[in-house]
Amino acid sequence: MNRQAQSAVLFLLGASLLHAATTDLYLRYVKQGLRPLVLVAGAVLIAAAVATVWYERKRARRQKQHTADHAAGHESHESHQAHGSQAHDGHEAHDGHKAHDGHDSHEGHEAHDGHKAHDGHDSHEGHEAHDGHDSHEGQEARDSHEVHDGHEARDSHEAHEDHSHREPRISWLLVLPLLALILVAPPALGSYSATRTGTALQEPLAYPALPAADPLSLSLVDYAGRAVYDHGRTLRHRQVQLTGFLALDRDGTPYLVRMALNCCAADAQPVKVALTGQVPPVLQPDTWLRVTGTYVPRRAEDPVNGGPIPFIQVTAAKPVAAPTDPYDESWNS
Structure with missing residues (x-):
């Protein structure tokens, strides 16, 4: 060359x-x-x-x-x-x-x-x-x-x-990675990575007051942090909406997941919320859902790393298109 x-x-x-x-x-x-x-x-x-x-x-x-x-x-x-x-x-x-x-x-x-x-x-x-x-x-x-x-x-x-x-x-x-970058657009990390990586939920530094909207649209990471570390005090008696992709555990437990990242896709880690209640009967991994439900004081341990996984009582769920930015960056703010 x-x-x-x-x-x-x-x-x-x-x-x-x-x-x-x-x-x-x-x-x-x-x-x-x-x-x-x-x-x-x-x-x-x-x-x-x-x-x-x-x-x-x-x-x-x-x-x-x-x-x-x-x-x-x-x-x-x-x-x-x-x-x-x-x-x-x-x-x-x-x-x-x-x-x-x-x-x-x-x-x-x-x-x-x-x-x-x-x-x-x-x-x-x-x-x-x-x-x-x-x-x-x-x-x-x-x-x-x-x-x-x-x-x-x-x-x-x-x-x-x-x-x-x-x-x-x-x-x-050296031209091969360049051709891959030009010709192949890699998909965002999905259920395969989520079920093989333990939850990366972190305790929030603070819990800002929530708006009075009903239903209340929250990021999945924000809901999981409040549900686990604030014991759901700011979530009780509220209808919340979460958006994420679907992942199924080895025993069939459905999770709503978002991949949170600090810098790039290489350090992305999943944050999981388990679904209970009116869960859709047909579940396809990597399908993006908008879930409406309420907080329940129930937790599970992640089978990968033993981390806490909160639950949400589903009252409605519908498929939605994948967002433009599939990763959650709320940790950076």
Whole structure:
């Protein structure tokens, strides 16, 4: 997976988060109060994807310019070597012509002994010229070798960088959760989780006064807390309405349940209210019901963790559509 593919995955993930946050889909994962954070996370991921694309394009342009400069420098070096070789050949020819003219003039005016001395002098100069020529050729060879080594080192380093930035193909598996997020909307936790998890009822910090409505609409968590820990003092002689999904215990006891959460669906826990009285004869788990009834001072122990489960005396019950937010967040308020 190269950088372009990574940026595409980031963009799709950010777009999925924005889509979930602008609809009710995010409520399947987190509580309602986290919606702004989901929006920010989606925007940050999209910005990261755009920044990655921009950086990669800039890097490609810089690498292309570096390759062009490298090729131009290599051609300039070869041209310089060819020019130096021609200049060296011309210099040797000029030195040979001057030596020949000087030798003829010297033979016409000097004696035989002077001729020998001159021959010795010419031999010495020829030796020095030969040494200088060898030294020049050696220096050129060393310079050419060093430049060649430098080019090879840079090419090897660039090839190593390109090879080191290749990611393993297994990284494409990261796309699977993204596809699941886009294509599959998970259902809210229901009766399966509720019957395998103990009740998470907590004692309320206070019991605010209830309105005089009849029937009184209460959250299931509020009713259970008042029924257990306040012993139903604020619920007596009142018709109350509760909404939740249906779950059946192993012995067939029907529960009206809401999943309460603190942060996200991963920490959701059930709060249960047992049904008695005019319970519907056909009970289908995960069916959402609106139950009207009265408080009864009766409790049961949760078979999973032994927690308290209050009862409600049902006088009427009817199926209703699942709410937009299937989780109870009253603990957070």
